[in-house]
Ligand SMILES: Nc1ncnc2c1ncn2[C@@H]1O[C@H](COP(=O)(O)OP(=O)(O)OP(=O)(O)O)[C@@H](O)[C@H]1O
């Protein structure tokens with residue numbers, strides 16, 4: 001099973017949009033996918049049309065010893081795509097977690113026994129706190145979405161340093177290693193000079209780790225999310241849909257390489 005975190009501490013770079021549409025694309029390609037929404041904003045949950053009313057969520061999975069994965073996993077309307085949903089209750093759960101023993105390893109311990117999926121995709125919140133640390137102690141790969149804007153480079157080094165720190169200081173405790181599987185350019189518009197400069201600098205840092213697929217700026221991706229649908233069920237021919245399908249194929253190919 002591949003375990004992939006979609007992470008960047010920067011907000012609004014396309015993490016949730018990628019979790020929804022990469023998850024849906026992988027499911028369309030025959031993979032059995034579990035998406036784990038670990039952001040109190042619940043954008044991936046809502047974007048896949050999933051309701052958390054009267055349901056247990058990631059919040060209980062993290063904080064209640066008696067809650068098991070089977071209690072929180074929901075099927076989505078997409079065949080082959082399940083989700084551990086999230087909502088605002090995760091904000092309180094995160095506060096509770098803060099005083100718990102081994103708080104960074106709660107998710108890892110809970111997900112240990114989950115079987116039957118080809119891919120787990122984690123949608124991280126835009127922070128560096130306990131929640132992403134829970135993800136980094138489970139996932140083996142990271143997809144790092146980045147926009148080609150000046151500010152997107154801010155903090156990229158911190159991100160890489162954090163991952164190195166985890167591998168050096170935390171990884172050995174649990175016999176775990178995580179690496180940046182790929183850098184995903186999102187909101188790609190036109191090749192302005194600024195975009196070319198930023199791309200050049202990202203290339204200097206990440207080299208071949210940048211995916212060949214760029215995700216274009218495409219309002220349809222935004223609309224699909226607002227309608228609780230993956231892009232393939234909203235506008236399957238739009239350039240956003242084609243890009244996410246291409247990304248899914250590239251990621252599968254990387255695995256087989
Ligand atoms: N390629 C795109 N083209 C147009 N709109 C997009 C694209 N990708 C994402 N969006 C929209 O931009 C907004 C931010 O995207 P998204 O929620 O995926 O980012 P995020 O990194 O998950 O944000 P956060 O850090 O708050 O969790 C959303 O409204 C989404 O619908």
Ligand SMILES: [Mg+2]
Pocket residue numbers: 015016017039041043123124125
């Ligand atoms: Mg998000």
